[in-house]
Amino acid sequence: MATKTKPNGKSEKNQPQSTRLWLMFPPKLITRPIVWELGQKFPLVTNVRQASVTDEIGLVSLELSGSRGDIKAAIKWMEKLGIKVEPVEINVIES
């Protein structure tokens, strides 16, 4: 059953929400302070929950809180830099 949600996306754009993400950094970005940059660029609260960095890959689980629009823009920005951004619920699509 559908809960009380607004039928159109527009009015939700500015409602605060939290999103949990896994970030995967390619080697060339491992040393760049992406999470700090993100906090400067977007009005979002960042909260790192887990991280593992090797020469090969950096994995960071990050919680982002803020408006839906800002979260979406931040994800776009990270993806443009070459970071893979997945929901913590990875594999939502199974075979």
Add this chain to the structure above:
Amino acid sequence: MDKQTGFMKALKCRECGREYPLAATHVCEFDFGPLEVAYDYDRIKASMTRSAIQSRSKNMWRYRELLPVAGEPTVGCEVGFTPLIKADRLAKRLGIRELWIKNDAVNYPTLSFKDRVVSVALSRAKELGFTTVACASTGNLANSVAANAASAGLKAYVFIPSDLELGKVLNSLVYGANVVGIKGHYDEVNRLCAEIAGKYNWAFVNVNMRPYYAEGSKSMGFEIIEQLGWKIPQHTIVPMASGSLLTKIHKSYQEMTKLGLVSDAEYSVHGAQPAGCSPISVAQKAGLDFFKPVKPNTIAKSLAIGTPADGFYALKVMKETGGAADDVTDDEIRDGIKLLAECEGIFTETAGGVTVGVAKKLIASGKIPANDSAVLCITGNGLKTLDALVGHVGHTREIRPSLREFEALIEAETKSPTAA
């Protein structure tokens, strides 16, 4: 048995060990680690004996103490207990002393091992009071959720990428499920479904119900042990997408050992992936604990998960049990499908072709010694992936209705038998 929880104790974080109530949640609030069901093994030991199990009906629920539902199952009560077949002809071809096929290509009702996980997820969803169930899937999982929800009278939402093959779409629509096609690339569809799962109060089988759902795979391992005469096989070869099935087969062997239902034995669990999507097997071969995500490109679409959620744990299981992994090309997958069909009369989907192909490689390389015994997990049915074989299995030879023409054909065949 406790009315509310059965033989379950709590949900427990696999990273930090924190415990959570047995609700529809799947991630630890502290470190985002995956949650897993913890059981009361002392009580289970008292109730689950070989003779108790053997007195029950032949389906996966004969191991119900180790499956995460509180009361009796209400969905998918006939799932499982698929045949375990001694595959002598295939053993000979692969060069191994003893080989068994666990044949979930004929699992009830939707012809893949996914019915095991879905029957647990939906039974638990009903216990938790859900009336709508959902999943996002490109195939077997969608079919299974749609069918099992229909028979249970649950409302189902099935999300699929909008460019999916017609056959797979029909295979979910026929059960009356709400099928939503989503335009966009894989990552976007994934994120949208995660948002939907977070927002609607539905039982998303592989999201908020994942701790329960994933446990259903253990039943395949329990059955293997019982059907081998209460023995753990020396080698088990398992296809990997997210890597969940492989870790749960291992867990099933450990649990039966812990409960004294089978004697402690050494065993190895091996993993199989298609070369076009092999993050786990590539990491295993390189001796790494972590995998690198990949972009899938393979005919084995049911194994095409580029960022496997349980990849890390699957690597750990292989390391701990002395298992190996390998991957096979599209052509090797087709050869694997044909080999199993020609030797054993079993038609598997592409995932099964991967399992057979990888078994062949592991035996040839000595990673599975020729003198040992192995079980192949065949997890899906060939009728679902006919596209992969079009143009690759020969063709019919047509004749007019005349005996003369037929005899000419037979004669040509006897002269060059390979033409057949």
